Amino acid sequence: MIHPEHQRRAYLQAMGIDVWLPRGADEPGVSDVESGAFEAADLDWNELRQCVTDCTRCALASSRTQTVFGVGNPEASWMIIGEAPGAEEDRQGEPFVGRAGQMLNEMLRAIGQSRESVFIANILKCRPPNNRDPKPEEAAACRAYLQRQISLVGPDIILAVGKIAAQNLLQTDEPVGSMRGRQHDLDGVPLVVTYHPAYLLRSPSQKSKAWSDLCLANRLSVAAA
């Protein structure tokens, strides 16, 4: 059950009304409420899914067909994080269902995983119009949802596919080429960066590097399990 006070604040916030709290009260700060960190951090899986479905935290709410929460095993040891839904994902409500999704499926099969065994999510839950890059404020508005997904899944390894996922998760502007091939840490969870499947479709010669990233992620997941 969502606590009625949390729900009230979420409604007020969705309507664009600031929620002010008494200084020093045993309550979350206004900035937490505004960032969504507070409301998402307490939610269970179903509540979180509902919150995402109803989300109006950024302007993408008005152009989406539907939200794309994520798919797979909610207790997966692998979590795959991409950028944002594209046209097909927006239509079907599932991440990575287009051509890039087929490529991702192949990558997963190569390491003995599948869409059902891992959990797949994106930095954004809504499609940016014309598949443009997510804006920083959109990624910030969505961050608490992904953070809560990561803490509920509790993965042994996170695979960030592509620049947008890696840069947003690690809060850096380093290029993928220099982030891939080594271990990162996201709040104690090992994280490996690799190329986005859409990029691998355009540049198949980079597949061997992606393969070595997957092997690294596999080793780290075994060590962390």
Ligand code: URA
């Ligand atoms: N690309 C992504 O990063 N995510 C999707 O869900 C689909 C394509």
